[in-house]
Amino acid sequence: MTSRAARQDISPAGLANDFAATRSLSEALVEPLSEADATLQSMEDASPAKWHLAHTTWFWETFLLRDHLEGYSLFDDNWPFVFNSYYEAEGERIHRFSRGMLSRPTMAEIIDWRAKVDEAMQPLFEREELRPLIELGIAHEQQHQELLLTDIKHALFQNPLGVAMWQEEPKANSNTLEQEWHSHPGGIARIGHQEQGFAFDNEGPDHRVLLEPFELSSSLVTNGEWAEFIADGGYETASLWLSDGWAWVKENGIAAPLYWNGDEAFTHCGSQVWDPNAPVTHISYFEADAFATWAGMRLPTEFEWEAITRGQEGELAAHDPCGGNQLDQAAPPLPVGGEGLFGDCWQFTRSAYLPYPRFQPAEGAVGEYNGKFMSGQFVLKGASCATVRGHSRASYRNFFYPHQRWQFTGLRLARDV
Known part of the structure; x- marks a missing residue:
């Protein structure tokens, strides 16, 4: 995944705000889920909600912090093996269908990792040459937010008890549109x-x-x-x-x-x-x-x-x-x-x-x-x-x-x- 062109009208502070808003939204999306919910993998096409939170953090650590922040050390040397998706150049990884077997690390540990990565990213927003890669990382995490929602929907659907992620009635618009x-x-x-x-x-x-x-x-x-x-x-x-x-x-x-x-x-x-x-x-x-x-x-x-x-x-x-x-x-x-x-x-x-x-x-x-x-x-x-x-x-x-x-x-x- 690469970007075609970075926006030239966004300040370092604006880029940092976009990053923070995206990272915050990812975590807000999993708030209704239990630890067990977040670990479910209902099919090979889907990934656990917890894995999405971790993989997007692996992306920032691998492509930004590891290569562009002097002195940065990986949060855990073993985690790239389980949170790399399909980047062959980044080495071996667990099989995709095994993501739902990751009972550990816990959600709390992943959230702690995310906070450490978010803090470490702050100096990089000032570096103009990294802007395209940072925008790419934001877009990548936003894609995973959509995947997180559709993947957890498929996982909850497997439960015969009719589990709901949100309890309120979904808003609907029943206006009939004439086909033109x-x-x-x-x-x-x-x-x-x-x-x-x-x-x-x-x-x-x-x-x-x-x-x-x-x-x-x-x-x-x-x-x-x-x-x-x-x-x-x-x-x-x-x-x-x-x-x-x-x-x-x-x-x-x-x-x-x-x-x-x-x-x-x-x-x-x-x-x-x-x-x-x-x-x-x-x-x-x-x-x-x-x-x-x-x-x-x-x-x-x-x-x-x-x-x-x-x-x-x-x-x-x-x-x-x-x-x-x-x-x-x-x-x-x-x-x-x-x-x-x-x-x-x-x-x-x-x-x-x-x-x-x-x-x-x-x-x-x-x-x-x-x-x-x-x-x-x-x-x-x-x-x-x-x-x-x-x-x-x-x-x-x-x-x-x-x-x-x-x-x-x-x-x-x-x-x-």
């Missing part, structure tokens, strides 16, 4: 990160693509529409599905989005009756593609999606479906449906996750994050209700394998004209 269409005449479009400020390396270089005329739906596919797909035999009709998708459906007995149970769905607040007007979420690429086929339409390419949405990121300020900060503990993450193109759920595109023309990963371990995963995955756009605000931009490229659906994933339809 954003039209694009086709032609040459400029794609990729083009502004000053932070972006991940996979968002560039910016380049040109040729688009045919198309339209993009103004609204996301809703729970109610998905119920119609189910009632019409959507999960039982092989002709709607890609071959790999149909095999996945049959092998795993898939008959509804993840977390659905009849007219209810599991949320961070426990099981709730799903809102028919809210966006459907927790679906795979296979399901999104099958629904689009059933609807007589298709998924957009990532380039079509970006061409329509560029410059509309500011809609989040005017209409925020998630109630202020997208990670506001007073409003558990829940996609409720809105007129904006960003912020409800990640939207599948039909684009394979591949490097842009002239893409070159950075040298060293920090360059391993994006480039080596550009195989077999699909691009998603638009951010979700669990995404930190600054990651809602047109050029942002999320990516998942076609069967994965534990994130807040949904779809927006496209059609040729």
Whole structure:
């Protein structure tokens, strides 16, 4: 993971404040959890909440403090082995599926480590040459905040007692949105990160693509529409599905989005009756593609999606479906449906996750994050209700394998004209 460009309009104090706010939010997110909750790992794709707190701290210690603060000593020489994720250049590490076996260190020990790292980081905010790496570290931890939320949701879902992370009722917005269409005449479009400020390396270089005329739906596919797909035999009709998708459906007995149970769905607040007007979420690429086929339409390419949405990121300020900060503990993450193109759920595109023309990963371990995963995955756009605000931009490229659906994933339809 590397940054394209650091912001030049932020002072050392502002950078330090961003760092402190991010670190504080990570810890606030785990406050409702018990020690046992925070240690759960429900599947290999997910990680324990405690591990997320530790891994993000390992990142700061490994890539900033160890290499750039003279005289710094690791908090514990053994911890890099258990909190490195997949950085081959940083050496051996435990298997990913073993993260849930880490009963020690305790949460209290990890919080103490975080405090020591936070204190040690303070002199580095004054060093201009480290700004891009610090901004990268902040963005990295913000990504893990979203993962923490979706991973713990999947873990709590395994408990038959219906455990809730938050006790309050999630806020919902049941306004029905009339489907309209954003039209694009086709032609040459400029794609990729083009502004000053932070972006991940996979968002560039910016380049040109040729688009045919198309339209993009103004609204996301809703729970109610998905119920119609189910009632019409959507999960039982092989002709709607890609071959790999149909095999996945049959092998795993898939008959509804993840977390659905009849007219209810599991949320961070426990099981709730799903809102028919809210966006459907927790679906795979296979399901999104099958629904689009059933609807007589298709998924957009990532380039079509970006061409329509560029410059509309500011809609989040005017209409925020998630109630202020997208990670506001007073409003558990829940996609409720809105007129904006960003912020409800990640939207599948039909684009394979591949490097842009002239893409070159950075040298060293920090360059391993994006480039080596550009195989077999699909691009998603638009951010979700669990995404930190600054990651809602047109050029942002999320990516998942076609069967994965534990994130807040949904779809927006496209059609040729």
